[in-house]
Amino acid sequence: MNHQQEGDKQVKLFGFWPSPYVLKVIWALRIKGVEYDYIEEDLSNKSDQLLEYNPVHKKVPVLVYQGKPIAESEVIIQFIDEAWKDRGDPILPEDPYERAMARFWIRFLQDKLSPPIWKWFTTQGQQQEDAHGAAIDQLLVLEKELDGKRFFAGEKIGFVDLSLGPLSYVIPIYEEITGVKMITEEKLPSLSAWMGNFLSSPVVKDHLPPLDKLRLRLQAIREAFLNGKVK
């Protein structure tokens, strides 16, 4: 594999602007200083290239490296960390036990945290209240893990930070649309501070989706769920 700077031109990323999964990959590429060509996909009319590169899931993000495609954001981020090992900051720690812990928390975010947060945002009444409580329970587990640190990885952004990252701008939008608070300084002080640390970090701050446009989109998604138009 060619890890030279000139090899970067062989990196392509297929994305979709509101996708948090795509954004995580962009942040990871920025940590490593990898240049790439970005191709915006129209998910209602997917390109032949996307279907060819990701026939199993037909989804973004897809990273193409020297003509070879990789799908699934967490798989891509680990690839970026390993392929450009000697450039930029490490995304995963070096120690095997600490690497295992990072991977453990990635699974936690996927399996335990994301479902109740999404349910909270797409329901109302008792269902919404129950999902809110379930999400808080999981956030308290994360709060304990973060325990006053600047980032989950320590002083710099790492794998768990990247994966949790989209919540830093999405939770405030969810809170605004639903009129219900989720992450407060009183209840979740470490996570509350983490949101600010993450949003103001150099890799992230100029690479966020247009938040007004995202708010309108999320508002429409919530309405479609409440009207029973999607499930």
Place this chain on the structure above:
Amino acid sequence: MNHQQEGDKQVKLFGFWPSPYVLKVIWALRIKGVEYDYIEEDLSNKSDQLLEYNPVHKKVPVLVYQGKPIAESEVIIQFIDEAWKDRGDPILPEDPYERAMARFWIRFLQDKLSPPIWKWFTTQGQQQEDAHGAAIDQLLVLEKELDGKRFFAGEKIGFVDLSLGPLSYVIPIYEEITGVKMITEEKLPSLSAWMGNFLSSPVVKDHLPPLDKLRLRLQAIREAFLNGKVK
């Protein structure tokens, strides 16, 4: 970290005999030649130690290394590969792209293949038929990926083989109990051969659960689903 042989005594595995997730970890430890103490858990009456070591999921397997716990089978297997990097055969390949592909297929097994197989085994009538068709569709994707190779990793068992491994003895039991064939030589020749290759490999052949006892347990599980006692 101490990677010496004498360090092995500090490895404990909390398991439960019918768990395919525990078995994957045992096979991985055998590939690396790591000695460990095995603690059988009674999942209807979990030990205080298990609850202390895995408070988030309260599940087996848990691997304890030098007093520090790791949960989630795929996380544990990657840890074993990294912590005992220089012993036994590698479980993940060295090349970053090939590592990404192995991780991609692990997600595929979890997200795409396991759900329809489990649904096929726990339903009847049209639901069972639909799940059977959906599982075959996903198995055909794997068949194409395997494409006549001895193992997914090549000549020796690797990460994807370990993760798919339990299907090698479970699918025949499911087929016998339901009276419906799933993996046939005609339709899935590579996978069919893979099952035999896997079951006869040195790491696996003497480390399978007691199949008669497992068959009775699975029969009871299917009946509980069909009677609506579990969902």
